[in-house]
Amino acid sequence: MxxxxxxxxxxxxxxxxxxxxxxxxxxxxxxxxxxxxxxxxxxxxxxxxxxxxxxxxxDQRAARHEVTATVVRELARSSLEVDPDASGARDARRRVVADWQAPDGTAHHGPVMTSLNTPHSGDHFTIWTDAHGSLVARPLDSxxxxxxxxxxxxxxxxxxxxxxxxxxxxxxxxxxxxxxxxxxxxxxxxxxxxxxxxxxx
Structure with missing residues (x-):
């Protein structure tokens, strides 16, 4: 220049x-x-x-819904999962079997990830689903x-x-x-x- x-x-x-x-x-x-x-x-x-x-x-806010799920039981930890002691508390996730009701009223049961540190049967946590209850990612925020x-x-x-x-x-x-x-x-x-x-x- x-x-x-x-x-x-x-x-x-x-x-x-x-x-x-x-x-x-x-x-x-x-x-x-x-x-x-x-x-x-x-x-x-x-x-x-x-x-x-x-x-x-x-679009995501209109199509995705936050619903409450109930822990049925905790699934055994896999050797492939990240050790929560080695990562931040924010990244610690537990795999559980849970029940939830979709926005359309249908009942669902299956494995999901939760941020509960020590999940017990009956504990509640929130998940994101579509209108039919299938699990989806959290919607993008503005x-x-x-x-x-x-x-x-x-x-x-x-x-x-x-x-x-x-x-x-x-x-x-x-x-x-x-x-x-x-x-x-x-x-x-x-x-x-x-x-x-x-x-x-």
């Missing part, structure tokens, strides 16, 4: 090459894209993601959806800026290669007569 300052410096410089000015203009355009276009794209992507995720939040939308917008802006900068570097790299190729050709033309007395006279 140092070439941007060269735009003013190169205007009337007799040593200025055409590629110097082009390189400076490419850098200026790339900077404008990074400062203006990338944030706009990030904002648009974030807005679209926010709308889609908030709609998903509304704050989490907004966080995901912000991250999506930020990621889109960063990706756009990265692509613009990569394009600038590619253009400059190709210009430098052409410049070196022209120098080689000029050197080849001057090479046979280099150092000879009277050359160029």
């Amino acid at each position: 140092r070439a941007i300052g060269g735009l003013w410096r190169w205007r009337h410089n007799p040593l200025r090459r055409g590629t110097d000015l082009v390189e400076a203009w490419v850098a200026l355009v790339a900077l404008l894209f990074i400062l203006v276009v990338a944030p706009v794209i990030g904002s648009l992507v974030g807005g679209v993601a926010q709308d889609a995720l908030q709609q998903s939040v509304r 704050a989490t959806a907004t966080t995901h939308a912000v991250l999506a917008g930020f990621g889109a802006a960063m990706l756009t800026a990265g692509l613009v900068e990569s394009g600038r570097r590619l253009i400059v790299w190709r210009m430098v290669r052409r410049r070196y190729a022209r120098w080689d050709q000029a050197w080849d033309r001057a090479g046979p007569d280099w150092g000879r007395t009277g050359t160029g006279s």
Whole structure:
């Protein structure tokens, strides 16, 4: 991006090459894209993601229901389960057989996960089900959806800026290669007569 300052410096410089000015203009355009276009794209992507995720939040809240389940018995712990002593209390989950009633009134019985530390028969806890009583994940909350939308917008802006900068570097790299190729050709033309007395006279 140092070439941007060269735009003013190169205007009337007799040593200025055409590629110097082009390189400076490419850098200026790339900077404008990074400062203006990338944030706009990030904002648009974030807005679209926010709308889609908030709609998903509304759909999940309408389709998923929090019901109360009753512990029948605790299931034996599997060797594959995480040791609750080795993880945070928040991550400790127990597998139990429980009974619950679906929003449509049907009774259900089966194994579920509970956050009760020491589940006993008759203990109550909440689970999430669909309208027919099948177990589903907790619905997405609005704050989490907004966080995901912000991250999506930020990621889109960063990706756009990265692509613009990569394009600038590619253009400059190709210009430098052409410049070196022209120098080689000029050197080849001057090479046979280099150092000879009277050359160029």
